[in-house]
Amino acid sequence: MRTSLHDVWGCARxxxxxxxxxxxxxxxxxxxxxxMVSSAATASGVGCAGGIAATWLLACRPPGRVVGATLLLxxxxxxxxxxxxxLIPGSSGAVxxxxxxxxxxxxxxxxxxxxxxxxxxxxxxxLTASDLREALLRLPVPTLVSVILLQIVHQTATLFYETRRVxxxxxxxxxxxxxxxxxxxxxxxxxxxxxxxxxxxxxVGAAMELRGYCEVTPRFQQRTPLRVRDVVALGAALGxxxxxxxxxxxxxx
Amino acid sequence: MSQPALLLREVGxxxxxxxxxxLAGVSFSIxxxxxxxxxxxxxxxxTTLLSAVVGLVAHEGEILVAGQRLxxxxxxxxxxxxxxxxxxxxxxxxxxxxxxxxxxxLLRGGQLLSDAVSTAKRVLGELGVEHLxxxxxxxxxxxxxxxxxxxxxxxxxxxxxxxxxxxxxxxxRGKRALLALLxxxxxxxxxxxxxxxxxxxxxTRFIVLDQGQxxxxxxxxxxxxxxxxx
Numbered sequence: 152m153r154t155s156l157h158d159v160w161g162c163a164r165x166x167x168x169x170x171x172x173x174x175x176x177x178x179x180x181x182x183x184x185x186x187m188v189s190s191a192a193t194a195s196g197v198g199c200a201g202g203i204a205a206t207w208l209l210a211c212r213p214p215g216r217v218v219g220a221t222l223l224l225x226x227x228x229x230x231x232x233x234x235x236x237x238l239i240p241g242s243s244g245a246v247x248x249x250x251x252x253x254x255x256x257x258x259x260x261x262x263x264x265x266x267x268x269x270x271x272x273x274x275x276x277x278l279t280a281s282d283l284r285e286a287l288l289r290l291p292v293p294t295l296v297s298v299i300l301l302q303i304v305h306q307t308a309t310l311f312y313e314t315r316r317v318x319x320x321x322x323x324x325x326x327x328x329x330x331x332x333x334x335x336x337x338x339x340x341x342x343x344x345x346x347x348x349x350x351x352x353x354x355v356g357a358a359m360e361l362r363g364y365c366e367v368t369p370r371f372q373q374r375t376p377l378r379v380r381d382v383v384a385l386g387a388a389l390g391x392x393x394x395x396x397x398x399x400x401x402x403x404x
Numbered sequence: 405m406s407q408p409a410l411l412l413r414e415v416g417x418x419x420x421x422x423x424x425x426x427l428a429g430v431s432f433s434i435x436x437x438x439x440x441x442x443x444x445x446x447x448x449x450x451t452t453l454l455s456a457v458v459g460l461v462a463h464e465g466e467i468l469v470a471g472q473r474l475x476x477x478x479x480x481x482x483x484x485x486x487x488x489x490x491x492x493x494x495x496x497x498x499x500x501x502x503x504x505x506x507x508x509x510l511l512r513g514g515q516l517l518s519d520a521v522s523t524a525k526r527v528l529g530e531l532g533v534e535h536l537x538x539x540x541x542x543x544x545x546x547x548x549x550x551x552x553x554x555x556x557x558x559x560x561x562x563x564x565x566x567x568x569x570x571x572x573x574x575x576x577r578g579k580r581a582l583l584a585l586l587x588x589x590x591x592x593x594x595x596x597x598x599x600x601x602x603x604x605x606x607x608t609r610f611i612v613l614d615q616g617q618x619x620x621x622x623x624x625x626x627x628x629x630x631x632x633x634x
Contacts, residue, residue: 280500308542358496
C-alpha cells in the first residue's frame with residue numbers, strides 16, 4: 152500500500168514547496184478564493200479563473216497522475232449537473248436566452264468546481280501532514296479546531312484502509328459473485344462498516360484523552376521568520392484574488 | 405516500605421446495568437519494579453482492567469497509582485506517570501510522523517524540541533526502528549506501529565507501564581528486542597497477554613482473570629499453563 156490517498160500529501164515538486172507552511176496554506180486559500188469569485192458568464196472571468204488555477208498548478212507542480220485523477224473526479228461529480236438543464240427555470244424572453252441562462256448554472260458549478268478542486272489538491276500536494284500541522288498552529292486558528300482538523304486528516308487514511316479491508320473481505324466472501332449473495336453482502340455493508348468506524352473513533356478518542364492530545368500543542372518544527380520569497384508569494388496570491396474580484400466587479404454585466 | 409506502584413481494592417466495572425459486571429471485586433497490588441502478567445481468555449476483562457487504571461472507564465472500588473487515588477481531579481497526574489500501549493497500536497498514534505509521535509509525550513512534559521527528538525530517536529533505536537523516525541506512520545506495518553506505540557509509552561520513562569498485548573504482531577526478532585528492552589526497565593509493569601512464553605520470559609508474577617474476577621495469582625507460570633490453555 153505504498154501509493155495511497157494519504158501519499159498525495161507533500162508530493163508536489165514546485166517552488167511553492169520552499170515557502171513557509173503557513174504561507175502555502177494562505178496563498179492556496181487566496182488562489183482558491185480567486186477561482187470562486189470569478190464569473191463564469193464572461194470570457195474574462197473564465198480566463199481569470201483558469202489562468203489563476205493554471206498558474207498555481209505550475210507553481211506547485213503536483214504529479215500528473217494526481218491532476219488527472221482530480222480532473223476525472225471533478226468531471227464525474229460536476230458534469231451530471233448539465234442533466235438538470237431542462238429543469239432550470241430561465242427568465243422570460245427568447246428561447247435561446249432562456250437556455251443560455253440555464254446553461255450558466257451548471258457551467259458556473261463546473262468551472263468553479265474544477266478550478267477549486269485543482270487548486271485545493273495542488274495546495275495539499277505542497278504540504279506534508281506535518282507541514283499542515285505547523286501551518287495551522289502558526290495561523291490564528293483556534294487550537295481546538297486545529298487539533299481536531301489535524302486528527303481528521305490523520306485518521307482519514309486509517310478509515311480509508313479500514314474501508315478497503317472491509318471491501319476486500321466482502322469481495323472474497325461473495326460480493327463479486329453476483330446474484331442474491333452479492334446483494335446480501337452489499338446490504339450488510341453499513342451494518343459492518345459503521346460499527347467498526349464508530350468503535351475505532353471511540354478508541355482513538357480514548358487515546359487522545361489518555362495522551363493529553365488536546366491539552367498541549369507542541370511544535371515539531373522550529374519557527375522561522377517569513378522570508379522575502381514568502382512575502383512575494385503571498386502578495387502574488389492576494390494579488391490574484393484582487394484581480395479576480397476586480398474582473399468580477401468591472402467586467403460582469 | 406515504599407508504596408505499591410498500583411493498588412486495586414474491590415474494583416468493579418459494569419458497562420451495562422442489565423448485564424453481568426465486566427470486572428468484579430478485583431483486588432491486587434503491584435510493587436515498584438514488579439513485572440506482572442495479566443492472563444485470561446478473550447473477554448475476561450483484561451483490557452477493561454487496564455483502561456480502568458487510567459480512568460478511561462468508570463469503576464467501583466479503589467484504584468491507587470503510586471499512592472495517588474484515581475479520581476477526577478487526579479486523573480491527569482496519574483496518566484503522566486503511566487505508559488499505556490493499546491492492543492491496536494494504530495489507535496494511539498496521533499501524529500503523521502513517527503518521531504513526532506514518540507516525542508509528543510516528552511514535549512508535553514516540557515522538554516525542549518531538540519532534546520525530545522533526540523530522546524525519541526534513542527528509544528526508537530532501542531526498539532530497532534530508529535530508521536523509521538522520519539517515516540509517515542501510515543507506511544508502517546502492524547509490527548512497526550506496535551514498536552512505535554511502545555516507544556511513545558517508554559520515552560517518558562513512566563513508573564508504571566500498562567501494556568495490552570505488546571507482543572501481538574511482532575516477529576521473533578521484534579519480540580526478543582522488546583523482551584530485552586522491557587527487561588532492562590525499572591518500571592512496574594502490568595502486561596495483558598495471551599503469549600505465555602513472552603509472559604514467562606519477562607514476568608515474575610501471573611494473575612489470571614476469568615469472567616472479570618481474579619482466579620489465580622502466583623509466581624509460577626507452569627500451573628497456569630496446565631490449568632488454562634490460553
